Amino acid sequence: MKKLVISTLLAASLLGATSCKDFLTEKPVSGVAPAQIMSADLYINGALNTIIGETMFRFGPFPNLWDYDNDDATGATWAFGDIGSGNFQNYWGADNGWNGPYILINHCSFAMARVQEMSMDPVAQKDAVAQLRFLRAWGYYMLVRAYGEVPLLKKSVADGETPQLPRSPVKDVYAFIIEDLKAAETDLYPAAGAVVGHPNQTVAKSLLAKVYVTMASGALAGAQVTVMGGPTYKLVAGKRNLLDPKPLTYTKTVVGGLEGLNATDYFKLARDKAQEVMASGAYTLFPTHAEVWAVGNQNKGEHIWSLQTISNDPNFGNEVSMFHLGRINPANSEIEGGWIASSNHWYHLFEENDQRITAGVLHRWKLYGNFMYYPYSDSSVVKGTDQSASAVAKRARYGYQPTDQGNIDDAHVARLRKFEAISDRTVTRGNYNYPLLRYPDVLLIYAEAANEVSNGPTAEALEAVNMIRRRNSASEVTTMSQQAFRSFVLEERRRELAQEGDRRWDLLRWGIYLPVMNALDSDENNVLKRRSTKHLLMPIPVTELNINHEITGNNPGW
DSSP: OOOOOOOOOOOOOOOOOHHHHHHHHHBBOOSSSOOGGHHHHHHHHHHHHHHSSSTSSSSSHHHHHHHHSSSSEEETTTSSGGGTOOGGGTTHHHHHEEEHHHHHHHHHHHHOOOOOTTTTTTTHHHHHHHHHHHHHHHHHHHHHHHSSSSOOOOGGGGTTTSOOOOOOHHHHHHHHHHHHHHHHHHHHGGGGSSTTTTTTTHHHHHHHHHHHHHHHHHHHOOOOOEEEEEEEEETTTEEEEEEEEEEEEEEEOTTOOOOTOOHHHHHHHHHHHHHHHHOSSSSSSSSHHHHHTTTGGGTTTTEEEEEEOOTTTTTTTTSHHHHHHHHHHHTTTEEEOOEEEEEEHHTSSSOOOOOHHHTTOOEEEEEEEEEEESSSGGHHHTTTTTOOOHHHHHHHHOOOTTOBBBTTTTOOOOBBBBGGGGOOOOOOOOOOOOOEEEEEHHHHHHHHHHHHHHTTOOHHHHHHHHHHHHHHOOOOOOOHHHHHHHHHHHHHHHHHTTTTTTTHHHHHHTOOHHHHHHHHHHOOTTOOOOGGGGGSSOOOHHHHHHHOOTSSSSSSSS
């Protein structure tokens, strides 16, 4: 491991009712200040600001590494020519998937040692160390999912950790993550007593449930999963006709490094930990889909842990909204950006009145001097040839006009309106609080795990899913087989958590990434989806291989 130079972006302390904005607006400080002028809060804020900073979220390395490579992500081929087409090493931010988490980890270990030496209130001291342990665990969770075996730095380089460490087995990395998270959930403040935007006890429980279900699903052998997918179009007389997704069933493989793990034991742990979060009452679903993504609801309701941001700020703004939806040019009201969207297949996973497509998808926007509409199956509605009551209602809902255009540059894209959740759509770096953990994730973890433990969905598992579906005006699910419910929950995650950094990892942990991607081959926008075994893991940066001689080679195929 190369010796890491830490730029902490240290901020002012957060005490009492001090807001997140107060700590974000403090002038960043480069480097680590002497311990005698530091406080525990400054160290914690330095770690949190690493996530906001340039190695992760500011310019797009995260979440592009999470969101571009899955079966639902699509857009213009020029935007998907690297990470989105499987050319991982060609992506300008590829190395950040490794460097960003390790900078965070090193900072957390360094800060923990300093905080433990401070003379301060013992309860607050425990909470501070626990926050840092949580963030360190989160960093390792990002790494082990992406790279498999990784070096385990249990203390900072400044405190004597050797930068030359071999890769640790996947199970050992997960054991270290769990150790940190268990300690964190014991010592962290409850949600009601914690600083907004900081890790709290329920945040730690939520991530622990996610870690357990990742291990459990990865270790499960021989299970079958049905995914809606397959080819996205068919050529008819030279014309590309879009196809609806069809059910395809796969037998999963075991994730490398998790062989021999007792999947049932870890599903039980995931179920029970998710249940603790549900029983805590700390989080609740918003009544409607639109309310989830209202700027005024950031850090409330179902938002368990989110990125903390400031609109149009050079240090604490980010380009997530511009990448995923596009900014508005105030001169002509046209969209600029919006390079990553969801596919036609994804759009057709929903019932007609599901709020996640009626309110959650951009159906009309201005581009190149024209108003565009989506989906293209609404053509008869837009042009007025369909005069049914439902068509009239749809025209009124979306503001369709007969002059609207249906296709420019073969861009068959469902742009998600969740990325409108910023204060100013005209700026490049908005205040999009990227959802790192959201309550529907916990509900679906519970449902998934309970189904595997009980050999079929329990009433409680069904209700966990139906809470989400009722909120979105979707029909409720009833009793079904274990395999059918397993598949349904995975599809519901696909619907609810779209472009929130989960889909790629869901396919990987269930051991179906390769067949699902290859069944698509090339999508409706000519984005290449074919993948080989090398794509199961990200390539380790060449700079790391050159410096750390204990790592004898890259991941297979790279």
